[in-house]
Amino acid sequence: MNTVKVRNVEIGAGKPKIIVPIVAKTRDEIAEQAKGLEGLPFDVVEWRVDWFDGSDDPAKVEEVLKDLRDILKETPVLMTFRTAKEGGEKAIEMDDYIRLNVEAAKTGLVDLIDVEAFSGDEVVKEIIEKAHEAGVKVVASNHDFFKTPEKDEIVRRLVYMQDLGADIPKIAVMPQNRKDVLTLLAATEEMAAEKADRPIITMSMAGTGVISRLAGEAFGSSMTFGAAKAASAPGQMGVAALNEVIDAIHDAM
Template identity: 30%
Template sequence: MKQGRGLICAATAAQHPSDLTTLIEPVRDKVDVVEIRLDLMAQPEVANCITCLPDIPLLFTNRPLWEGGKYSGTEKDRITVLQDAIAADVAYIDIELDTDTKLRNEVILAAKDRQTAVIVSNHNFTETPTTQVLEDTLQHMMDSGADIGKIVTTAQEPADVIRVLSLLQLSQANQFQLSAFCMGAVGRISRLATLYLGGCMSYVAVDDLSATAPGQFTTEQFHSLIHLFENNEH
């Protein structure tokens, strides 16, 4: 990560841990974190994922159906896998803000005694809520005890992007780390802008075939934009 810029996270959609090495090796020097979507795997094998990618910070996510993911089992089982990741001292885990409060608190408390940072997230795949709703969501995240917040909406117009990015000013005023950007074609600019406006992390696809959200850039595309922006070439 360059000083003054947020982290770049490669989101993966691998079905098996053995696929991770092949996916990440070509972009290893271009990303800071790798997100492993356990809900997209044939089996959520935390230990094997760690073995396959031992030298890069890992973020484990087990996204349920009700938040746009593929996990369809019980909430208890879903959370147990995240607890396994925490016990293994992975760098990050992601748990949804709308997770049952008791279960969410158990995850956050478990992480306090380990080396894992907890990202509490909220995704809206249809729209961007009002400023009041967004700010209330951010406040709930700050009150949750998590280390980092993640607010991602779907932008229908430029004003949506501005509302979401403005959350970064509020989070910084409260000394709370936040990833905030928009999905969709209109929101693509926010994926780059957030890195330079105080956003904690932005997510990229490894390649054209492995996007996990609408509007994701590939790693190569994203680095081309970063190069142009940071080198001020004419």
């Protein structure tokens, strides 16, 4: 399997890499959260730009990205606008969604962007192509906050994202019971072992699915999310505890 290198982090090699989200409404609050990450064990920062009051203004977005780069130095930054239909803070027109992601990639201030895989093939392909032209990697994502699809459907979606050209396919699903968590883990193992030629990210959400955020190395998920303060999705553990468990599993393996 090919790995994905962003700055000093190699995704898909070794233990799962930890992503910490920044979720805040103002430029000052975002900078404060970024400064508060110092000393915590994580690998990548995800800025959830859909929380930001100025997300509709590319100039304001760039200002925040400059702040983040100044504060975070060589830590990789993933920029994500999570749309309302996939659990985010607000809706956005597709033309604006394309522009936001492409303009951010062109700044040279982000290392990865998140593109929702079912935004339409042409939308996704355009963003991926232009991000790659700017030297930015792409996480293609899909979120189901209501259920866990069948194993074959989860694998199909991940393969679809890979075929679109995303550097890292990602899926997050909601379990209705413990068997749903096993479904997600089985799909992860099948994708990683038989179909993936690049890193993937998978998770089962909420408290029921928390084991999936810890056991990625055993089943084939290359990254996981931990909360510094505010969680950006149901079931995120605190980053310090998350890192301890991942280290223990990695050492035992």
